[in-house]
């Protein structure tokens with residue numbers, strides 16, 4: 001008799017557990033499987049850091065609040081991939097702002113990994129050429145390394161023929177940070193405006209309905 | 213002696229005109245420079261090159277009075293990281309076409325001494341292995 005109860009109890013428990021597992025996976029799989037670049041589940045919360053913007057204000061994890069942030073790492077003496085990515089981000093930003101279906105605020109941040117040559121004036125000049133709302137950020141080498149390291153965006157000073165001084169090897173990806181300061185997405189090159197915009201909308205839509 | 217001197221003269225008269233057209237058989241089209249942000253000390257030039265001749269052509273150097281330094285470069289992305297490499301020469305087999313385009317091969321223009329602003333035209337010379345050259349006009353375009 002007791003044995004029978006135990007068995008049926010186990011069956012109920014097993015079915016219940018299976019049902020739960022089924023509903024969790026279904027919910028997550030449907031949402032995330034087809035958004036390439038979304039870092040989910042368990043996105044990393046960005047640890048406190050201290051950099052500064054080109055107008056001299058502090059730039060810390062608190063600056064991610066109230067909007068979604070796209071970050072690109074580069075340096076102003078980079079002639080090819082940096083201006084080409086910044087031009088893409090400018091188009092994206094303008095389309096984002098003019099699309100009535102988009103209700104989430106977006107901020108574009110360019111992080112210079114070359115603080116030695118990119119002083120605040122140079123950096124401000126550079127980012128505002130692309131868009132007056134874009135934010136230029138830099139800091140000392142250690143703080144930059146720690147920040148970039150958290151986003152998997154390590155950079156390196158290199159010597160290269162044809163370049164006086166040095167160049168920087170740097171991440172070619174665009175990084176998405178949520179208002180909660182979680183590192184939630186990564187867009188790998190090649191960067192296409194329509195593709196980034198479509199994925200970004202879906203990522204933000206999904207993450208907005210979810211507790212990070 | 214006289215005969216061999218004559219032979220050399222004939223040889224030269226045949227070779228020189230041939231050599232003079234060598235770099236001209238490299239057809240350069242869509243030549244443009246991305247307008248750099250005002251604070252930038254570098255710019256990138258792009259073009260399509262096609263060898264329309266019947267022999268291999270090698271572009272060995274690029275020169276221009278526009279900038280302190282001009283060279284051929286290539287951006288590559290390895291493990292998500294972008295880096296630039298120097299290209300020593302550009303070899304083109306007959307009918308071969310090569311594109312220098314954003315996020316790939318580019319002319320690296322360092323230290324401009326003339327304004328590289330939208331709607332300006334910058335002359336850049338392509339030098340081939342045999343010493344001949346061809347001047348190409350690059351149009352400066354703003355892309356954003």
Ligand SMILES: [Cu+2]
Nearest residue numbers: 079285296320
């Ligand atoms: Cu380059």
